[in-house]
Every structure is written in structure tokens, then in C-alpha cells.
Amino acid sequence: MQDTKTRDYIKEVLKNMPEDWVNLTTHRLDIYNEKLAKVQFLEQFETLYINETTETSALKVLPTAYDYIRLGHPLSSVLEWGIAKEQSLDAEFVISFQSKTVPILSILRTNLLEGKNTQINYKGTLPADFNADIIKSVYGYTFELNKVENASAVAPFDGTSIYVSEDDTIGDFNINASVDFHISLYGHLGSILIVNGEKNASYISDIQHVRRRETVSMTPSNALVALKAFANASTLNSTAPDVTAHKDNVSTLLKDITNTSITPLVASSGLSIQYAIMMGLVNEAQDKHPNKPIKFIVPPNCYGGTNDQARRVAACLDNVEVVDLPVDGENDMVSSIDKVLTTIASQDAVPYIIAEIPTNPRVEVPDLQNLKAVLSKQRQTPNGDTAIDPVFILDQTFCPNVHFLGEEDILATVRTISYASGSKFPSGGKCTAGYCVANNKAKALMPNIALHLSLCDNEATAQQYEILAAQLPSMLQRIKDAYVNTREFVTFIKETLPEAKLNFVSEDLANEGFTPSVFSLDLPTKGSTEEEREAYKRELNLKLINLMITEIPNESKFCVSYGQLKGCYWTIPATSTQGTTKEGDKDYIVRASLSPNLDLEKHKEVFTKFVNSIA
Known part of the structure; x- marks a missing residue:
């Protein structure tokens, strides 16, 4: 029997929900506890449910649910909660995805690492992009396929049993005891996975981590469609919106912005496109250099998602290894690359370099002529053959x-793939879609990257294409305007607090086109021991951020974002963007990013107040 109380409550919630539940792609760190994210959100949401409270004001102050939107958000969490209510499950046993194939891959990944057998039972057909041969040969996953009439036809299996079906109603599950994981596919809306039984509860965190690193949850707009259908017990419209015009427009805009001619690829998030790049290059290496080791060269203190994903790929494949690339501070990216590539040549391995320019969070730019030279340098293997040239994967x-990839640009002669997180400047924070482009030298790599983007069903959604088409035309001007604000604020901080160490691009680099609107701030400290000095500085970091967000609540946010349309964003990389980075490589400094639209004089005034408080 349907739980009409739950569905009726959700109807009221959808009438009164805050706009941010659909529109916000970033999370506020001041109401976000990563370890408690979904638990905290749903515990308080459950209290509202019990009290039959649906006022907007009550919904608005709920803690951040997961981390918009890769791992989840309010609407996907409510969708999972509602389905769980009907199935008498804990909400964590229901997991939504924008992708239709990644939920299957997430289970296969865990079973690969644990050495367990997997049977994929499916009704009708599997997702069109599910290529069993490639999943086995490139990802290293093992499984058997078994077509069945329905879930009841799934027989007991010595290992893990998955049931997959395309459905047109949300939450209408018939769980068979022989099925460990039930996956319902909902066309362009994505999919919902149900973990069946406590015996499979150990998979939940692994599945959620795949959703966080290799794909995204069902997007807010699609989760809203699913929730409305669920609440009204109505049939879904399976017709996907026509994305052709927006897709063509985005492609033209990105070619112009990046000075490239090859069709870009656009994914559901920055990490989604990065995963397609990594798996596409693994496939490329297997085809072109069979049996040779593959090395992903990654800065140990770069964005935590990049670092974590690279190591997750390596953990699944015996011939793939992550190699550290020190790039910041006392380490120079160019000399580090030279050393690493020389070592990899001596191993006759395939080198793939992932690097951010400018670096994060120290905002450093290497000497580009020297970078080109070291990437172009011919090296020899021990037997005298020419070593495999690197692919430079540029975040x-x-x-x-900045133009890197055009025929007259600095990296034209180096195989280079460039990518960016669309949740930053490309969309102004309005969606998470990420993209990648290639220079002509790397043109041959793009088909494999496109193949794995499709296989993971991680292409940008129709709404994401629409947002990018609207936002990309103003991006270059927004970058210029945000840089002007940032330069002025950095100059002011230098004058007001000269003892602080600021990391920002030089005027010369800015004249070359490197005009970021992010800087990092190493505040002055005191104490008789290193421990005391570090503790004092960390306390000071939070004091500054809390003052900013308290004094300017409409503009200054404690948030990891960058490239937004308005306001100023503050974070501490070590506790946010470097969340999965090794402790010794973390940066306990303040990182700030400014938009083109903010009250700069007010920010200066509050910063002066901070300086006076520590004098």
C-alpha cells in the first residue's frame, strides 16, 4: 500500500521549497559538516515531517545536504528519503544517480577490489552505453550477464546479484530476496539504486564515493521532476528534451574561448570529464602500448577530487600507478616534470600528466617556454628507443x-587536453557541467575520451547545456572584471597587513593573460614552538573568515566556490578542496575568490577591522 502521508507531505514541501534547492550548485561550509551531511539534513527534515512543518523558512535553515551536487543535494535526498519510507528502509539504502551506468560500475568496482563474483540480471535491455567488453578490458571489472523477465525471476547466485530495469514510475519496486542491488533506470532523468538488506550495507559508502568522484547524483532539476511524479504517483514522460541547439551553441562558444577547432566534450561535472579523460587515456595506452605500465603524474597538493580520483583509478588496475609531481612553493613544476619524465622513460612507461595552471592554492604559473621545452624533450628508454611522449592534461x-592549444599557442606542439569545471566561471556557479578540449596534436585522443564519457553516461544534461549556452558569452568579461576586484583587494591587503604572505599572479603574468580572481593568504603567526605557531595561524584563519561572513552575510560566504556571478568566497583548502589529500600535503591557509559584482569597499573595511583586532 502506498504511503500517502509521505507523498502528501512531499507535495507540500515542493510547493514551499527554497529556490536554492533547485538553483544552488555549491555548499555553504558554515552549515555543512561533511561527516554528518546527509544524516544531519534528513534527521532535521524528519523532525519537520513528524511535526507536519513545510514552511519555507523552516526548510531554508536545514543543514547542507551532502555537497551540491555530486554526492547529493536537498531534492535528491528527499527523493531517496521518500522512496525509503515506502520500502521501510533507512534512507542511505536508496541512492540516486544522473547516470544510468555508473550505479552498476560502482558495485563492480567494490567487487573487483574484494574479489567477489557479480551477476547483472536485466529486464528488456541494458543501457545503450553499457559496453560489456570495454568495461571488462579497460576497467578490469568481471561479471556475467543474465536476461530475465522480471525481478522475481532472479535466482540465487554465488556472489552479488544486480537487477536492472527501465521503469516509468518512481518508487514502484518489487524487491526479490535474491537481488542484492535493484537499479531502476528513468531515461534522461537518471537512475535510482536500492541496496537490499543489511548484508549489503557495507557497499553504501563505496557507492556514494563513486557518485562523488566519478559522476553526480540525479541533478536538482531532474530530481524535482522525479519527486513530482513520485508524490503524485504519476507516470514519467520518458521523452528527452531536444538539446541540439544549445549543444551546438556551447560547442561553438568553447572553440572560440579556447582557440581550438576540435569539438569539445561536455560532462555532468568537472570530475565527470576528468574521469572520461583518465579512462579514455588508459584505453588509448592499452591499444597503442599494450602491456606497458601507465603513470598518472599528479601534484600531491592539487584539488582533492583530482588526487583522489587518480588514486582510485590506479587502485583498480595493476598496470596503472600515480606518481607525485611537486609543483608549489620551493618546488618548480618544470624541473619536477623533467625529473619525473626521465624516470618514467627509464621504465619505458606511458606518461600522463595532470596539472593545474595556475596551481591551486598557491596560484603559481610555471615558465611556459621552459614547460613547453621539457614536455617536448625527447628521452630514451634503456634499450635506446624513443620514450613515449607525455600527454599534458591541463586543469x-x-x-x-588563457589560450594554450591553438596552432600559434604555447602548447601547440605538445599533446595537450585542457579541461575546466563548469561550476566556476563557465556557468557562473549555475551548474556543475565540465568540459574538455584538445589541440590538434591530441586530436586522436578525443574519440576514446568521448567513448568513456558515453559509457559512463556522464554527458551534460539538457539543462546544463542550456545554462552554459546562456552564461559562456559573458565569461571573458566576467573574468576581467573579477580580476580587477581581486588585484585591488590584494594590493589593499599588502598595504594593510604587510607581514602576511600573499599568493597571487604578478602584474607581468596578468599582462600575459593570467587573470585569476583567486588568491591565498598566509597570515602572520606567533608562538614559541612550531605547533603553537601553526595552531595560532589556524585560529586566525577562521577568525578572518567568520568576521567576513558575519559582517557581510549577503556577499561574503564560507564556501569552496570560484567564478560566481556575485559575492566573495572564503575557504581553507586543507579542510575543503584538499579533503582527501595526504595530511602533510595540505595547505592550512586562507583562499579567497572574488566575483565581478561585490562591495569591495565594504570588504576592505571589514579586513581593516580584522587587522586592528590582531594588532
Whole structure:
């Protein structure tokens, strides 16, 4: 029997929900506890449910649910909660995805690492992009396929049993005791996975981590469609919206912005496109250099998602290894690359370099002529053969306006793939979609990247394409305006607190086109021991951020974001963007990012107040 109380409550919630539940793609760190995220949100949401409270004001102050939107958000959490209520499950046993294939891959990944057998039972057909041969040969996953009439036809299996079906109603599950994981596919809306039984509860955190690193949850707009259908017990419209015009427009805009001619690829998030790049290059190496080791060269203190994902790929494949690339502070990216590539040549391995320019969070730019030279340098293997030339995978999120890949640009002669997180400047924070482009030298790599983007069903959604088409035309001007604000604020801080160490691009680099709107601030400290000095500085970091967000609540946010349309964002990389980075490589400094639209004089005034308080 349907739980009409739950569905009726959800109807009222949808009438009164805050706009941010659909529109916000970033999370506020001041109401976000990563370890308690969904638990905290749903515990308080459950209290509202019990008290039959649906006022907007009550919904608005709920803690951040997961981390918009890769791992989840309010609407996906409410969708999972509602389905769980009907199935008499804890909400964590229901997991939504924008992708239709990644939920299957997430289970296969855990079973690969644990050495367990998997049977994929499916009704009708599997997702069109589910390529069993490639999943086995490139990802290393093992499984058997078994077509069945329905879930009841799934027989007991010595291992893990998955049931997959395409459905047109939300939450209408018939769980068979022989099925460990029930996955319902909902066309362009995505999919919902149910973990069946306590015996499979150990998979939940692994599945959620795949959703966080290799894909995204069902997006807010699609989760809203699913929730409305669920609440009204109505049939879904399976017709996907026509994305052709917006997709063509985005492609044209990105080619112009990046000075490239090859069709870009656009994914559901920055990490989604990064995963397609990594798996596409693994496939490329297997095809072109069979049996040779593959090395992903990654800065140990770069964005935590990049670091974590690279190590997750390596954990699944015996011939893939992550190699550290020190790039910041006392370490120079160019000399580090030279050393690492020389070592990899001596191993006759395949080198793939992932690096951010400018670096994060120290905002450093290497000497580009020297970078080109070291990437172009021919090296020899021990037997005298020419070593495999590297592919440079460039994260341009901080400066997506700089031209690296055109025929006259600095990296034209180096195989280079450039990518960016669309939740930053490309969309102004309105969606998470990420993209990648290639120079002509790397053109041959794009088909494999496109293949794995499709296989993971991680292409940008129709709404994401629409947002990018609307936001990209103003991006270059927004970058210029935000840089002007940032330069002025950095100059003011230098004058007001000269003892602080500021990390920002030089005027010369800015004249070359590197105009980020992010800087990092190493505040002055005191104490008789290193421990005391570090503790004092960390306390000071929070004091500054809390003052900013308290005094300017409408503009200053404690948030990891960058490239938004308005306001100023503050974070501490070590406790946010570097969440999964090794402790010794974390940066306990303040990182700030400014938009083109903010009250700069007010920010200066509050910063002066902070300086006076520590004098």
C-alpha cells in the first residue's frame, strides 16, 4: 500500500521549497559538516515531517545536504528519503544517480577490489552505453550477464546479484530476496539504486564515493521532476528534451574561448570529464602500448577530487600507478616534470600528466617556454628507443580564458587536453557541467575520451547545456572584471597587513593573460614552538573568515566556490578542496575568490577591522 502521508507531505514541501534547492550548485561550509551531511539534513527534515512543518523558512535553515551536487543535494535526498519510507528502509539504502551506468560500475568496482563474483540480471535491455567488453578490458571489472523477465525471476547466485530495469514510475519496486542491488533506470532523468538488506550495507559508502568522484547524483532539476511524479504517483514522460541547439551553441562558444577547432566534450561535472579523460587515456595506452605500465603524474597538493580520483583509478588496475609531481612553493613544476619524465622513460612507461595552471592554492604559473621545452624533450628508454611522449592534461579552471592549444599557442606542439569545471566561471556557479578540449596534436585522443564519457553516461544534461549556452558569452568579461576586484583587494591587503604572505599572479603574468580572481593568504603567526605557531595561524584563519561572513552575510560566504556571478568566497583548502589529500600535503591557509559584482569597499573595511583586532 502506498504511503500517502509521505507523498502528501512531499507535495507540500515542493510547493514551499527554497529556490536554492533547485538553483544552488555549491555548499555553504558554515552549515555543512561533511561527516554528518546527509544524516544531519534528513534527521532535521524528519523532525519537520513528524511535526507536519513545510514552511519555507523552516526548510531554508536545514543543514547542507551532502555537497551540491555530486554526492547529493536537498531534492535528491528527499527523493531517496521518500522512496525509503515506502520500502521501510533507512534512507542511505536508496541512492540516486544522473547516470544510468555508473550505479552498476560502482558495485563492480567494490567487487573487483574484494574479489567477489557479480551477476547483472536485466529486464528488456541494458543501457545503450553499457559496453560489456570495454568495461571488462579497460576497467578490469568481471561479471556475467543474465536476461530475465522480471525481478522475481532472479535466482540465487554465488556472489552479488544486480537487477536492472527501465521503469516509468518512481518508487514502484518489487524487491526479490535474491537481488542484492535493484537499479531502476528513468531515461534522461537518471537512475535510482536500492541496496537490499543489511548484508549489503557495507557497499553504501563505496557507492556514494563513486557518485562523488566519478559522476553526480540525479541533478536538482531532474530530481524535482522525479519527486513530482513520485508524490503524485504519476507516470514519467520518458521523452528527452531536444538539446541540439544549445549543444551546438556551447560547442561553438568553447572553440572560440579556447582557440581550438576540435569539438569539445561536455560532462555532468568537472570530475565527470576528468574521469572520461583518465579512462579514455588508459584505453588509448592499452591499444597503442599494450602491456606497458601507465603513470598518472599528479601534484600531491592539487584539488582533492583530482588526487583522489587518480588514486582510485590506479587502485583498480595493476598496470596503472600515480606518481607525485611537486609543483608549489620551493618546488618548480618544470624541473619536477623533467625529473619525473626521465624516470618514467627509464621504465619505458606511458606518461600522463595532470596539472593545474595556475596551481591551486598557491596560484603559481610555471615558465611556459621552459614547460613547453621539457614536455617536448625527447628521452630514451634503456634499450635506446624513443620514450613515449607525455600527454599534458591541463586543469584550466582558474584561468579558462588563457589560450594554450591553438596552432600559434604555447602548447601547440605538445599533446595537450585542457579541461575546466563548469561550476566556476563557465556557468557562473549555475551548474556543475565540465568540459574538455584538445589541440590538434591530441586530436586522436578525443574519440576514446568521448567513448568513456558515453559509457559512463556522464554527458551534460539538457539543462546544463542550456545554462552554459546562456552564461559562456559573458565569461571573458566576467573574468576581467573579477580580476580587477581581486588585484585591488590584494594590493589593499599588502598595504594593510604587510607581514602576511600573499599568493597571487604578478602584474607581468596578468599582462600575459593570467587573470585569476583567486588568491591565498598566509597570515602572520606567533608562538614559541612550531605547533603553537601553526595552531595560532589556524585560529586566525577562521577568525578572518567568520568576521567576513558575519559582517557581510549577503556577499561574503564560507564556501569552496570560484567564478560566481556575485559575492566573495572564503575557504581553507586543507579542510575543503584538499579533503582527501595526504595530511602533510595540505595547505592550512586562507583562499579567497572574488566575483565581478561585490562591495569591495565594504570588504576592505571589514579586513581593516580584522587587522586592528590582531594588532
